[in-house]
Amino acid sequence: xxxxxxxxxxxxxxxxxxxxxxxxxxxxxxxxxxxxxxxxxxxxxxxxxxxxxxxxxxxxxxxxxxxxxxxxxxxxxxxxxxxxxxxxxxxxxxxxxxxxxxxxxxxxxxxxxxxxxxxxxxxxxxxxxxxxxxxxxxxxxxxxxxxxxxxxxxxxxxxxxxxxxxxxxxxxxxxxxxxxxxxxxxxxxxxxxxxxxxxxxxxxxxxxxxxxxxxxxxxxxxxxxxxxxxxxxxxxxxxxxxxxxxxxxxxxxxxxxxxxxxxxxxxxxxxxxxx
Amino acid sequence: xxxxxxxxxxxxxxxxxxxxxxxxxxxxxxxxxxxxxxxxxxxxxxxxxxxxxxxxxxxxxxxxxxxxxxxxxxxxxxxxxxxxxxxxxxxxxxxxxxxxxxxxxxxxxxxxxxxxxxxxxxxxxxxxxxxxxxxxxxxxxxxxxxxxxxxxxxxxxxxxxxxxxxxxxxxxxxxxxxxxxxxxxxxxxxxxxxxxxxxxxxxxxxxxxxxxxxxxxxxxxxxxxxxxxxxxxxxxxxxxxxxxxxxxxxxxxxxxxxxxxxxxxxxx
Numbered sequence: 001x002x003x004x005x006x007x008x009x010x011x012x013x014x015x016x017x018x019x020x021x022x023x024x025x026x027x028x029x030x031x032x033x034x035x036x037x038x039x040x041x042x043x044x045x046x047x048x049x050x051x052x053x054x055x056x057x058x059x060x061x062x063x064x065x066x067x068x069x070x071x072x073x074x075x076x077x078x079x080x081x082x083x084x085x086x087x088x089x090x091x092x093x094x095x096x097x098x099x100x101x102x103x104x105x106x107x108x109x110x111x112x113x114x115x116x117x118x119x120x121x122x123x124x125x126x127x128x129x130x131x132x133x134x135x136x137x138x139x140x141x142x143x144x145x146x147x148x149x150x151x152x153x154x155x156x157x158x159x160x161x162x163x164x165x166x167x168x169x170x171x172x173x174x175x176x177x178x179x180x181x182x183x184x185x186x187x188x189x190x191x192x193x194x195x196x197x198x199x200x201x202x203x204x205x206x207x208x209x210x211x212x213x214x215x216x217x218x219x220x221x222x223x224x225x226x227x228x229x230x231x232x233x234x235x236x237x238x239x240x241x242x243x244x245x246x247x248x249x250x251x252x253x254x255x256x257x258x259x260x261x262x263x264x265x266x267x268x269x270x271x272x273x274x275x
Numbered sequence: 276x277x278x279x280x281x282x283x284x285x286x287x288x289x290x291x292x293x294x295x296x297x298x299x300x301x302x303x304x305x306x307x308x309x310x311x312x313x314x315x316x317x318x319x320x321x322x323x324x325x326x327x328x329x330x331x332x333x334x335x336x337x338x339x340x341x342x343x344x345x346x347x348x349x350x351x352x353x354x355x356x357x358x359x360x361x362x363x364x365x366x367x368x369x370x371x372x373x374x375x376x377x378x379x380x381x382x383x384x385x386x387x388x389x390x391x392x393x394x395x396x397x398x399x400x401x402x403x404x405x406x407x408x409x410x411x412x413x414x415x416x417x418x419x420x421x422x423x424x425x426x427x428x429x430x431x432x433x434x435x436x437x438x439x440x441x442x443x444x445x446x447x448x449x450x451x452x453x454x455x456x457x458x459x460x461x462x463x464x465x466x467x468x469x470x471x472x473x474x475x476x477x478x479x480x481x482x483x484x485x486x487x488x489x490x491x492x493x494x495x496x497x498x499x500x501x502x503x504x505x506x507x508x509x510x511x512x513x514x515x516x517x518x519x520x521x522x523x524x525x526x527x528x529x530x531x532x533x534x535x536x537x538x539x540x541x542x543x
Contacts, residue, residue, distance in 0.1 A: 039384065041384045041385065041386070112386055114384070131384075132384065152326075152327070152387060156326075161331070162329075162352060166352050169352065169354060170328075170329050170352075171327070171328035171329055171370070172326065172327045172328055172329050174384040174385065175327070175384075175385055175386075175387050176384060176385070176386050176387065177386075177387050178386075179386045182386050206384065216478050216479070219477060219478065219479045220479055223479050223481045223491055223504075224479075224491060224504055226485070226489070226504060226505045227504045227505055230491075230502060230504060234479070234491075234493065234502075237493075237495070238478070241495050241496050246384075
């Protein structure tokens, strides 16, 4: 199955109930199975600028590079898959763009952004993230967070200093330990995950998961997975009903079929003629 | 403003201590940040580690131990109004800075660039570092720590102990109108399951047959809503076909879905 048929993608973003403008940015390209979400930070409109640069650099650079290449190809030098390489390199490229924009324009000084991105190919997904925007996966009835926040609170949880339940009471939420555009270079966290038919993936900014319990996110995705626009609207509505203190962005990806890369020269030739 | 401890004995306040260092110690010896000259207090009795706006209390293997809110404790994640007891002395933990925060500033995501130790010398001077901000608008009630045995963690609440007394909601869930507190029910009126009742206890309840016709009932602060999810046919409410929009349900509305009629009502 072609990736455009195998994946159903829907995204929605909302400023929330408190903020006057939306500093989140989202972009989806169903032809390349690419989804990108960023949550910007910085004074005035610098947050929007940072998240906008991040999303557009990652999306345009990756789709450009994949026009004449397959993400499953191996890079000759490193031996890494092109999909993994592209995601890592372009998050770093976005980092450099934001960093230099912030250096050269005083009104953008100190701007930065989180990012979470997924590239689907060959029945897998490469996920990359920096900061506290999350990627969840609903498989069957089980919702899992498959990214680990780069935040002070997550470090405290990992260190056994504070329990997950107590983390809700912490007054140190929203302190990220890694962000795009703050320093000259950044190390994105990249993982490859197997994808199964029926999986639903959720990328979101912390405006969702700070406001809505994982339990309610799970119930919504499970009950409404056949209607992604409704599921996205419901998630945003729940965040707003609970206070909507931050911008809320969600990208939903539902896997309706397999999308293996054609193998062998004959399959590739066949695939070429199909395009 | 920094969190603080108010030291008192027999109801008389002795002194206030702002928690303006990353680590402060409590003990009998004079070098402690909070020195209590009493033989029931160990030389170094306890320590309080403060990381930005959160403070953690730890017993330093003291001879007589300490209690938090009446419960013997080794380690504890301090919450506003917690009462620490060491012998006859009481230390009240006050961390109400959230209410004094500039509203425009709260909840903003900020970056910590340096290692924690360098960035967070004190909770009291967030402005100096430039990388910190106030977070979270609500004042959390002090969670009750009812169980005792120590783990490696600083527990503010125990999963087993807390829920009955004070269910810990996400901070934001507070502004909920009456509608959500009222128990609502859907009773099936026709078909083989006629008479059956379904309590709407979850925020989200689906009705119908997957693949054929499904609607969802959502619980919101202003009441319950019904929305069409899938299927060619849309549900009817009081004989009117729904649109793609969510429709608010009133007491005793009749829903028709997949050929089955049911009544929505609030339990008295």
